[in-house]
Amino acid sequence: MVGRPLEQDKLVERARAGDAVAYAALVREHEEIAFRTAYLITGNAADAEDAAQEGLVKAYRALHRFRVGEPLRPWLLTIVANEAHNRRRSAGRRAALALRAAGEERPSGEAAPSPEAALLAGERRAALLGALARLRDDDRVVIGCRYLLELSEAETAAALGIRRGTVKSRLSRSLERLRAELGDDYA
């Protein structure tokens, strides 16, 4: 419904013809989400950078397979996430993804909280991130895609390498496990 597909398609067309500048413009638009998706999967910044860069170069070479008129973002995320999954698998077990809460909760536009409420909110965020870190990788990635990266269902499916139709059920199971991890407050 919303967007500028014409401009994207034109850039894709030029990139297909070998215009690296046009492709760089497309990458610029999506590099942050590509990197963060890779980070969510690999769990460390160096691997995420490698995976994102490798994925974006591969996507350039595969641009002839991209269907013009479709959104580019989920297509790029599929390729980058695949690279990230490969890296995670080959690296074996490693420390869980370290995510820190940003200084403040996303603004809700409501009145500023009291210091007590702010402290409570801080503890709650820490508990939530702690529980997320204890989850299995698959659970953490699907929740991270949907809530932390705010990807659409189609993009989440791309990042996970699953069918779009299974995102909802996968997310719901993972949220159940997160709820169990958190205990009584979210029972």
Next chain:
Amino acid sequence: MIMRDLHDDLTALAVEWPPTPDLAAAVAARLEAPAPERRAWRPPRAAWRPALAYGLAALAAAFALTMAVSPSARSSVLEWLGLKSVTIERREPSAPPPRPGALGSGLGLGTRATLGEARDRSPFLRLPRAAGLGRPDAVYLGAAGVSLVYGERPGYARAAETGAALVVQQFRARVEPFIEKTLGEGTRLERLRVDGDPAFFITGAHGFAYETEDDQVRFEEQRLAGNTLLVERADGLLIRVEGRLARERAVAVARSIG
């Protein structure tokens, strides 16, 4: 013990991500293909049927009359004219009520959603990247498309009645050629260009009529006390920036949408 809503808490959770590396430069450097000279490019403007436009202009003139009367008069006059394709955007009472106190909940923008859900609906959704704006405080999905609501920020004063400082809407529609005729009394319209696209800066507005992709004419009410910038982009996207903003700031917000 307070039962907490996990969905709400996860939606509100903001995470510190590592800084994003300059992947565009790194990728460009790895591509061997020579880069041809960059030319400025604009997408072709979609053809517009003159007959339809003429009809709409006439319709819009009728609108201007009804708007000068009262909101309740609008629908009855339209009925009287037998204009079945015309609908007036109303607040949506059937939509589930948003969380009490959530920013923009009283603006009738539709159902509260996460950005992910907004992307489910609009795969091409882009956020404005204007300096100091950050991410939206609330997102709504309604008949008019996606609405992003921002609270007070430096340079963006909040409206006392609603608490919101800025509403950015993106939907597929166009307001030419009848924009001037749909504006009510006491409204000032200034025509300008934003990156080559026709744009309208409206002060003292009460709302405006627009036509959707499927040839429906709808009326969108003013949400905040303030000014409205409409940008009719060549790709068919209508961007609306509304708030107590000076023209330059509103233009900067609209331009920052990729």
